[in-house]
Amino acid sequence: MANCGRKACYFFIFIRIKWKPMSTTYNKDMGVGVIGAGKFGLALCNLLAEKHPVKLYSRRQEDVVRFEASRQLRDVTLHDNVTLEADLEHLCNTCEVLIPAIPSDNYPELVQAIQHVINPGHFVIHATKGFIQSNANPDTQSHRPFTVSEYFEQFTTVRRIGMIAGPNLSHEIHQGLPAGAVIGSRFNEVITIGKELFSSDRFQVFGSNDLLAIELAGILKNYIAIGAGITEGLKLGSNARSLYITRALAEIIYIANRLGVSSTSFLGLAGVGDLMTTCQSPLSRNFTVGYRIAKGENIESIIKDSIETIEGFKTLKLIHNEWRYTSRIPIAQVLHEILFDQKDPKSLVDVFMKATGENDVEFAL
Template sequence: MRIAVLGQGAWGRTLASVLRQQGHELAVWSRSHGSDPAAVLQRQDLVLSAVAMAGVPALAQQLSAGWPGAVPLVSCSKGIDLQQHCTASQLWQQAIPSMACLVLSGPNLAAELDQGLPAASVLASIHTELASELQRQLSSQRLRLYTNADPIGTELAGALKNVMAVAAGICDGLGLGANAKASLLTRGLAEMGRLSQLLGGDPATLYGLAGLGDLLATANSPLSRNYRFGLHLAEGDSAAAAFTRIGATVEGPATAEAALVLAHRHALHLPICEQVVGLLQRRNTPQEAVRALMERDLRREWV
């Protein structure tokens, strides 16, 4: 296939490498190139967008007028837009309603794929036949693809697990132990599910690659920027200092803030997201956040 990859951060570069090794013909674009992104779209069979979430709204609008006919797009960005409070694929669809859009998400730490280690991911779309065709075209020995018909649930799971990865980094940074971390991630998964289901996601998606799979990878690996960000917060760094130490995009903090806006809009309580945002805004310390979670009112588990 002829494939354009928009975005050359760690994930965009890795995807391009995987696709090249499969024999696909690649055209790549990065904002740092200073070139016109529309130029790489011509004569393509498929476009993959792996730009950071903050760059999606402007890029989608920029490309909307000249989108090349029926060429589909696979959105690989993870997050929730802070201004419009929607996912990356929703931003693309708003800008280009006629375009077939798919979502790629799963436990895909770019550094491991770069080392040739195997991984799996999910290709989600309401266009099920297209998703199945691209599954066959894009799967390889390095990256095995599954499909589902729940793009919104897939995206929300992939976005919200970054918030839980920040919380997991805080938990490990404070040395709270395996029991506490298991409890945190289990309750975090429930929190992810409440918001996802409210916004139209399929609850089953949460227990697939984009939900539990991605959560296990990013909440337990120092290769995860969100996990490392949490470690730095636990050490007493401010959010600004933690961003500086990471030196790359960290989607979890902005996602936590956007998730809280959505939760408040629908009278939904997300205690872990609330404590993460409190830490980002310096309204509490890591120790106070843990105490607040442990002192919440007792209740049934599935609430």
């Protein structure tokens, strides 16, 4: 009987040690790790560096040489609080907060490289507006494309994950112009940390617990922006573009609803806010793609000229594969035909001019 008592005591001691609650904050002295040295990654670096030490990871050896010589990457001068890290594993071991800002296609390689290093004590706030198609696990063959947070949850032990999203053109952030974003996460501590890290006099940060909605809003607007660029290239005017954007918003909310997400978050910065910017600015890559297609260029030449990844291309392909048999996404369907089947860009006009429906704001009913 005494032995049973001792075993129970040891068991409860083990439980107390084993299940010690994780900290809801991070070690500020360790700095923040930004993964990805593209234009947006650099913009986030300089935002963060206004208040915190930042370690920036780039896999390009030429970036290391250039940074050491001039503290410049891609014509951007980096803040004095930014250091360049060429060892990804070291970055993960020395930073509790990781901010991946890389193309969606690069996540399988990234996660494979760090999955044995990162752990439940890390916080991840990604900045990628794209789906990940994975065949890495046989159990996921029938799974729809992953968002970044879903991919991390599937293939790593990290759970405190969030996303920063909104109307954030990197060029304007580099100029110091006012902007804002939303941190989406199911964990309040991730939102709190994100706000503390990014908020400044020139950058307003909000929070949302609907992470999937925030991710889908950022992803789905990519193909909508391509269509907006086509309306500009065809010189259809502001009225037509506003009509197009409104019908497109209803379409992407329909997709989100089918995936179990409410429309609420689509009416904030990650949805309408991002649409307003990316569907009207020549600084938007996806908008520029649509404009160039309307002017007669082909996809191959556009891809060849593009330095940064055009997420809208892949978004359209994946949506076409998943939803091609429904009549509720006519804009995605015709854009896929324009981009990949050489259909006349003017066919987009027929889609949004002949849209039917008794209610203007169908998705809110």
